[in-house]
Amino acid sequence: MKAAYFITGTDTDAGKTTLAAGFLYAAKQQQLSTLAMKPLASGCEMTKQGLRNSDALALMAQSSIKLAYQAVNPYAFAPPIAPHLAAKEVGLELNVSDLYSAAQVILQEQADLTLIEGAGGWRVPLSNQAFLSDLAIALKLPVILVVGVKLGCINHAVLTAEAIINDGLKLAGWVANGVDANCSYLEENLASLKQLMPAPCLGEVPYLEQASAKAVANYLTLA
Template identity: 65%
Template structure:
């Protein structure tokens, strides 16, 4: 049985990667094949192999199916700013279509347990009127919402859950 989920957050820095890596680790301990991906990431570090993101690397480390870095994190940007701004500064058009193609390749690996981790909150802009939430809708994946426990989190969680439901997706957890 293949399970796949989109990991969303109420905001940036709420623990999406910690939760995703933990879920991948637990699934691997249960004997499942695992694969995690982060379609877009800003705040990457330049290495000899190119831009690398610590969140994407954490997902790779907990994945039993090993893909090249560029397939796990196809859109990596150096500045730690909103992905749509980082993409624009890099001269890259960031949209649902290229992200969708890359993530379908990840899902085509047919891991027992696959997680696709978003960036920031549910409505992170990509380009024009497109948001990262449009990728989750196009993939039709149930959503695991990660909430940072801090002042205002109840409202952020409820608003995010309402938006996910309004977008027609199942809130899985």
């Protein structure tokens, strides 16, 4: 298989980590090696081992190749704010070059399935000059878009898909993730997305009270 993808979302809380963990779990069930990375994360908690991010830990739990935490999440920040602002608070300026080098460490492991998860949506800034999407462009990875299904998701999904394609990357597919338990006209929204999105749907995940990797994997198409 030896496939690597960049995971992005329509916005914050679209469910990128939940879906990434589901893909990794599904791959492991097929006896494939797995590895994932969260290059930067805000809202981390201080532990005896240092700052730790729950999303990065969830990805590590579904990675069959075990690496040190710092390799999986090289940039961890405590404030639950935009990464470039959190970095600024500690006197650090994020740049694509450093993130690219960190990602190469992950990609060189040559897992059967490698996922690199972004933060927030496609155009999350790293600085006044660069965006996190620039990392995906530099890595030349195909992109999987997680669509948080709720009011307004069609606009967010179509615009994000257009941005990914205009940036010269392949949109490998998208996943509909139910983030609103009371989403009105759910089936109609899904039908519109399938008609408008320029890539295949890789899964429809309903709203789940316990969105474990195992539970989510049941709704995904790994192929």
